[in-house]
Amino acid sequence: MTIHNQANEFDLPVSFDDTQVAFQNKSNGELFLSYLIFLLTKNPLMVNVLSQAAKICLAAGLPVKRLIKSTVFKQFCGGESSREYRQVIATLGRSTIGAILDYSVEGNQDDAGFESTTRELLAVIQEAATNPNIPCTCMKLSAIGAFDLFEAVSAGKSLTTAEQQAWQRIETRLNTICGAAKKSQKPIYIDAEESWVQDAMDRLAETAMARYNTKRAVVYTTLQLYRWDRIDYFEGLIQKARAAGYRLGVKIVRGAYLEKERERALNMGYPSPVNPSKADTDDEYNRAINLFVDNIDVVELCLGTHNEYSCRLLMHRMKEKGVPHNHPHIWFAQLYGMSDNISFNLAKAGYNVTKYLPYGPVESTLPYLTRRAEENTAIAGQMSKELDIIVRERQRRRKGRGK
Numbered sequence: 567m568t569i570h571n572q573a574n575e576f577d578l579p580v581s582f583d584d585t586q587v588a589f590q591n592k593s594n595g596e597l598f599l600s601y602l603i604f605l606l607t608k609n610p611l612m613v614n615v616l617s618q619a620a621k622i623c624l625a626a627g628l629p630v631k632r633l634i635k636s637t638v639f640k641q642f643c644g645g646e647s648s649r650e651y652r653q654v655i656a657t658l659g660r661s662t663i664g665a666i667l668d669y670s671v672e673g674n675q676d677d678a679g680f681e682s683t684t685r686e687l688l689a690v691i692q693e694a695a696t697n698p699n700i701p702c703t704c705m706k707l708s709a710i711g712a713f714d715l716f717e718a719v720s721a722g723k724s725l726t727t728a729e730q731q732a733w734q735r736i737e738t739r740l741n742t743i744c745g746a747a748k749k750s751q752k753p754i755y756i757d758a759e760e761s762w763v764q765d766a767m768d769r770l771a772e773t774a775m776a777r778y779n780t781k782r783a784v785v786y787t788t789l790q791l792y793r794w795d796r797i798d799y800f801e802g803l804i805q806k807a808r809a810a811g812y813r814l815g816v817k818i819v820r821g822a823y824l825e826k827e828r829e830r831a832l833n834m835g836y837p838s839p840v841n842p843s844k845a846d847t848d849d850e851y852n853r854a855i856n857l858f859v860d861n862i863d864v865v866e867l868c869l870g871t872h873n874e875y876s877c878r879l880l881m882h883r884m885k886e887k888g889v890p891h892n893h894p895h896i897w898f899a900q901l902y903g904m905s906d907n908i909s910f911n912l913a914k915a916g917y918n919v920t921k922y923l924p925y926g927p928v929e930s931t932l933p934y935l936t937r938r939a940e941e942n943t944a945i946a947g948q949m950s951k952e953l954d955i956i957v958r959e960r961q962r963r964r965k966g967r968g969k
């Protein structure tokens with residue numbers, strides 16, 4: 567089924583073209599900095615060169631941290647410390663936009679690192695419990711367990727005694743985290759990862775949802791709709807939730823590992839798990855929206871997207887069903903530093919909106935920043951769209967000064 571993607575197809579009272587609302591919190595200097603960053607990241611070659619240069623300079627101890635922190639880090643991250651990210655959260659909160667704190671430190675693949683990340687996640691959950699501007703939290707399962715172990719379990723390999731014990735420690739960490747989320751009365755989103763580790767992660771997420779989502783969705787799993795098998799999986803999750811009598815929490819995204827998935831499938835000689843085209847992925851994503859609305863009695867949703875049509879489709883379906891803008895089981899989410907024209911205009915119209923807000927030391931968040939730049943460059947038209955709305959707002963401000 568092909569679903570048309572004309573952003574103006576629906577008669578809705580929200581305009582994503584209101585740049586004054588979109589950039590209400592940015593000074594002229596901050597807006598110009600955003601313009602420069604998106605201008606540079608529009609070029610894939612430039613992204614690669616700058617990313618590699620940043621890694622080399624930081625590894626060599628060269629004094630570039632301040633430059634990175636004051637530019638790309640400032641654009642896409644909330645800060646290095648709680649003092650810094652709390653200021654960003656408060657600013658977003660004044661525009662009725664919530665923050666999803668994302669501890670974006672990567673690469674700690676040992677028990678000490680997993681335990682440290684678990685403690686950090688528990689601290690974030692505790693902070694969310696008392697801060698109305700943090701409506702939920704998030705995590706990656708590979709941050710609390712070895713990636714290779716998830717791969718082995720997903721492949722159905724026999725585990726050694728040591729691996730079985732390590733797997734039990736993962737389950738214990740996840741139960742501790744989900745139990746804390748339930749106590750805080752704030753949901754936690756479990757991010758999706760590469761397809762060759764996802765089966766094991768899906769099993770853990772399903773078990774957690776069945777255990778903790780008795781009255782409302784505390785634990786959310788994530789579906790990457792660039793995978794052609796996710797609609798069937800979504801339908802199966804709905805059936806399981808209905809049969810077992812729990813709420814299904816789902817965050818839907820298009821996906822973050824497209825090139826890696828295709829390259830691995832090609833090199834290893836198996837069918838690619840991702841859709842043949844972006845149009846196919848868009849159709850799958852919008853099918854998931856309709857599937858959610860048709861099962862809203864059992865499913866709670868986070869719509870993670872920068873796609874204006876998909877946002878409008880959900881708004882349209884909510885209007886059809888008579889669902890209020892601020893329904894507690896429907897959240898829109900965009901990445902911090904991007905698609906402010908969507909986030910701020912949705913929030914102004916009374917919809918529930920969040921921004922994914924990464925934080926952590928500059929050096930440790932560099933893999934996240936690099937991946938974000940590469941992903942966004944690979945999305946046809948995304949950087950041009952970001953640039954366009956910034957240019958229009960700068961022009962609007964210049965005209966305003968001329969009056």
